Amino acid sequence: MILTDTSQTLPLNRPAEPGASGRQLDVRVRLVIALATSVAVLLLSHPMTLAMLSLTGAIYMAMLRRWRVQIICYCVLLFLGGLSVLFLYILQIFLPMMRNTSPSAMLVPLLRMLALLHAVMPLALSLKLREVLSVMKTLRFPRALYLPLSVTIRFIPGLVYDLRQIRDCLRLRGFRGWALLRPRFWLLPVIFRCLFLSDELAVSAELKGVGYGRPTHLESKKFLRANNLAALVALLSILAGVLWMDRSLPQAITSMHTNAAGLKSGGHHARHGNQPAQRKTHAEP
Amino acid sequence: MTNNTYTIEETPVGVQPALSCGVKLHWTTSELVAVGVFAALIRVVGLAIALAGGGMNPLALMLRNAAATGLLVVLLHKSSKVGTLSLYVLVYGIFSLLLMGSGIMTLPGTLVSAVLIDALFAVFGGYRTTGRILLAVGLYDLLSRCVSLVVGYLAMRESAGMFMMAMGIVILAWLGCLGGLWLGAMFVRELRQAGVIRR
Numbered sequence: 001m002i003l004t005d006t007s008q009t010l011p012l013n014r015p016a017e018p019g020a021s022g023r024q025l026d027v028r029v030r031l032v033i034a035l036a037t038s039v040a041v042l043l044l045s046h047p048m049t050l051a052m053l054s055l056t057g058a059i060y061m062a063m064l065r066r067w068r069v070q071i072i073c074y075c076v077l078l079f080l081g082g083l084s085v086l087f088l089y090i091l092q093i094f095l096p097m098m099r100n101t102s103p104s105a106m107l108v109p110l111l112r113m114l115a116l117l118h119a120v121m122p123l124a125l126s127l128k129l130r131e132v133l134s135v136m137k138t139l140r141f142p143r144a145l146y147l148p149l150s151v152t153i154r155f156i157p158g159l160v161y162d163l164r165q166i167r168d169c170l171r172l173r174g175f176r177g178w179a180l181l182r183p184r185f186w187l188l189p190v191i192f193r194c195l196f197l198s199d200e201l202a203v204s205a206e207l208k209g210v211g212y213g214r215p216t217h218l219e220s221k222k223f224l225r226a227n228n229l230a231a232l233v234a235l236l237s238i239l240a241g242v243l244w245m246d247r248s249l250p251q252a253i254t255s256m257h258t259n260a261a262g263l264k265s266g267g268h269h270a271r272h273g274n275q276p277a278q279r280k281t282h283a284e285p
Numbered sequence: 286m287t288n289n290t291y292t293i294e295e296t297p298v299g300v301q302p303a304l305s306c307g308v309k310l311h312w313t314t315s316e317l318v319a320v321g322v323f324a325a326l327i328r329v330v331g332l333a334i335a336l337a338g339g340g341m342n343p344l345a346l347m348l349r350n351a352a353a354t355g356l357l358v359v360l361l362h363k364s365s366k367v368g369t370l371s372l373y374v375l376v377y378g379i380f381s382l383l384l385m386g387s388g389i390m391t392l393p394g395t396l397v398s399a400v401l402i403d404a405l406f407a408v409f410g411g412y413r414t415t416g417r418i419l420l421a422v423g424l425y426d427l428l429s430r431c432v433s434l435v436v437g438y439l440a441m442r443e444s445a446g447m448f449m450m451a452m453g454i455v456i457l458a459w460l461g462c463l464g465g466l467w468l469g470a471m472f473v474r475e476l477r478q479a480g481v482i483r484r
Binding site: 123143147191197198205206 | 359
């Protein structure tokens with residue numbers, strides 16, 4: 001079967017620790033959580049509400065018990081935040097318009113990234129290929145979607161094998177060291193190999209009847225169990241509460257409308273419109 | 286291809302299947318596999334360039350986008366049916382989501398851009414020539430960058446400085462895409478000389 005389960009070879013797709021309750025959630029629920037959070041972080045702008053969303057997300061991610069990955073994610077986020085502050089200082093040297101921007105102004109975007117990280121990483125960490133295919137079939141995804149997706153994950157080990165073959169060919173031709181790193185030695189051979197590999201995979205899939213019959217190897221799951229429903233209700237309640245608490249939301253929507261109107265009429269409304277005080281200090285130093 | 290329509294379960298081998306509503310899925314298995322292969326290749330090449338470039342390096346950013354655009358041009362030559370661009374964007378977005386969890390904020394915008402470009406070229410005759418494919422990919426890159434800027438503004442509306450920085454990054458990425466169009470044309474020329482692409 002072309003759709004071999006290679007999820008064990010991908011480091012990020014290792015299953016969660018045994019007994020982790022986050023693993024029991026349905027993949028559709030995790031998708032809904034990720035999508036709802038991504039919409040919420042776009043709407044929210046108050047640091048406290050974003051911090052609350054991030055804290056809830058941290059508990060959700062901790063349910064997977066992948067502590068090492070969670071800590072690495074925080075370290076990467078902190079590193080990116082530090083890098084942003086560094087770039088801000090560098091930009092302030094060259095751009096006078098940015099000298100009134102304080103490093104604390106970066107807090108809200110970082111909190112947004114943190115909340116999104118908490119929602120999306122559990123999804124990425126706990127997915128298995130067989131589960132995804134099963135879900136796609138249950139949701140009646142078309143063949144045009146689930147076949148490329150399956151091939152996408154199956155293709156990575158083949159690509160690694162092809163890259164090794166190209167490297168060995170170059171070594172046999174006498175190239176060593178830095179000469180091996182020339183882009184022209186890699187780009188076209190990789191594209192050639194990928195085109196041939198896609199043809200081989202397509203023939204293999206057609207010979208094995210992928211897409212032409214009803215597959216029997218996929219496990220089927222019920223749509224929503226009680227815990228999934230509970231998770232969904234809890235998430236929606238949290239999001240509703242956070243949206244209700246976010247006092248700056250009406251101001252943000254008003255300022256978005258004002259800025260859009262200002263852009264249409266040459267910026268007059270943007271300068272004299274009803275904008276939040278924080279935005280004014282940043283836009284007009 | 287016959288005039289009969291089949292459901293997916295009833296489709297005999299060798300006949301392109303159709304949905305039960307009668308809408309034909311006009312991609313062959315080979316084209317669908319090519320979309321998956323190129324989505325994975327673009328993701329892996331992007332990751333490799335980002336790692337080699339040491340993260341937020343402008344040159345690595347431009348190279349990454351150039352490689353992605355060039356490979357997308359090759360993909361559209363391999364499967365030049367209208368809708369391939371949208372399908373690629375959808376597959377790439379879901380694959381990115383599965384691997385790294387990234388792209389969830391920009392996926393709706395890029396998908397809308399791809400659907401718009403597909404619809405535009407469906408009206409004007411599809412991706413028949415290399416020039417049309419280059420134009421379609423260039424327009425898609427431009428439109429998706431504009432959508433990215435709007436999303437970036439929504440995400441960073443509190444700090445104008447960060448938005449300016451994001452705008453600079455998006456412009457750099459778009460310049461890389463312009464280079465990728467040239468790179469894609471070169472790839473296609475080589476592949477055509479080798480007989481891999483016959484159009």
